Amino acid sequence: MFDKRELIPPFVKQWYSTMKLVQRQRLSYFGAVVALVFVALSVVEGVFGSAILPYNPITSRGVPNLPPSILQWPPKFSHIFGTDPLGRDLFSQVIAALPLDAEVAFVVIISAVLIGMSLGTMAGYRGGKLDQLIMRVTDVFIAFPGIILALAIAATLGPSLLHSMEALIVVWWPKYTRLARGEALTVKNRPYVEAAEAAGRSSSGIMLRHIMPNIISPIIIYATLDIGNVILNTSVLAYLGLGAQYPTPELGRMVFDFQSQLFLQPWLVLVPGIAILLIVLGFNLLGDGLRDALDPRSSRIIAAQSSAGQEGA
């Protein structure tokens, strides 16, 4: 009689049906798989540490003080990506770097969403002078080139992983403020908000219970497709020496460390470079798919095309 599925909150359902549509587009599906593998590897590696890696990513494989020509191996069966000039296994380093990037990406995104959503909801719902103030400050941040601002902040604070995260949060929140404000403006005029006002709810209560829960789904989806960009920017900061410091393995940092070897042992640069490429590409493809799936017009087209394809097969 009673269908348990009806107890699932609407935004979970929406997310699920969106993901179903993403699955029907091949490229986005690939993106979703890459993103999922990245998250899974990061979580596993983050929990178990170097215990599950074939080699310790920080210590040298061989006896110290040997000449580089003996320590540094090209890819072979025991070291599939080879070793670096200090004799450390490159595969282990790349895997060890994943949870770090995942952590940065999620911390930055979640902070940006929290800050952006609170400010944006306030600006959109309250309106007036507060709106003007918040949005003009936001405009200033958006007008400034993001990566340069992040560089300046990270450089001022001093190079470290924590500081690069802080710098990225400062650059990232304004987008979400704008998004949340726009959504809040549409939700604000819905009858249930007016009804809540007529029923004597405080404005903070209305924002928390009536505005925020109703604007969260587009924000969550936008945040999902934004993760790739955060990882790319983390790598850029690290490449420029403002992110994670030696010997912490970090993908951007590795490209920087080994770029002098580009023409001698290209795999040292290519492997972390391609890892960054895959992750960012994966999240961006996933994001494209999400956007198509969320646009009501194109989502119908996807559904129609894939059902036509199934009939043909």
Added chain:
Amino acid sequence: MTETVLTFKEVALTFETEEGPVKALSGVSLDIPKGRILGVVGESGSGKSVLALSTLGLVPRPPGRYGERSSIIFEGKDLLRSSEKELELVRGTGISMIFQEPMSSLNPVFKVGEQIAEAVELRILRKELKQARSISLLESLRGVKGIDESRVKEEVLEILRDVRISDPEDALDRYPHEFSGGMKQRVMIAMALAAKPSLLIADEPTTALDVTTQAQILSLVKDLVREFEVSVLFISHDLSVVSEVADDIAVMYAGRIVEVNDVRSIFRSAKHPYTKGLLNAEPRLSETRKSLESLAGSVPSLLRVPGGCAFHPRCPLVFPRCEKEVPELLPVGSSGEVACHLYHGEKE
């Protein structure tokens, strides 16, 4: 004299727009006696809904501006001169409102039970714990201190039973989208009555519903009003709907009250030509007529209200004085008041 719950005194409301001032209300005076249902009837744009929103202080100012002498007295306080904080305390405790669109007046992401519970908690907080405030941010997440959750649940169930929702236990855990329009309107009524207000404002509560549901909701409202002893300001464009529930009827035209009387008198002996026109435009079961009469013309734009009596361009009984002088709302006959020069002689 009977006790009045709400008094409108010369309420005039102008909206400043780019095309010029829009006179939404011009000099509305009305009393709502205790325990009675006052129906306000008028075409779209006659100012009915704005009157309701004024009562709750929900008209944005600016662009809205009230006249100097306007006042809306509720429980001895002038609502037009109350602070936002004071108004917040009146809303949902003293005055509740039911809206036009039950389909979208419930928050889609919360269960019906939670939404009614919030109204119950607010009432207990203000009326029993005597705390003059709203539920704070933290309390809306964790529950209010000093309020027993099982008691709130009991009351929610009771109120769902009062609005005749079958299987209230099941309804508690459902989301609004699982309900039909009529059910949602019942939930809205439950939320409004959960506050045990002294005045209920119903702004076209049945417009979005089909006719059978309409009849059910109307009889429900009527029963509950007696049971909960609330006064009602019932707004509708449909004279037959209003006559179904109301004790008294006020007819509005272009931001003014043109006639007030009890339901019987309005139907038996309408005075104002506009009221007569409205009545003639209603189909009646007892008569067989080929076609319904309709009022010629349409409601004037509130940007350019005709001078004199606003109804004169459409009035079948117009005479020269109507174009020059605004008629006042004055008593006529044994009961009721009407604003029409046909009934009142020249001023001395």
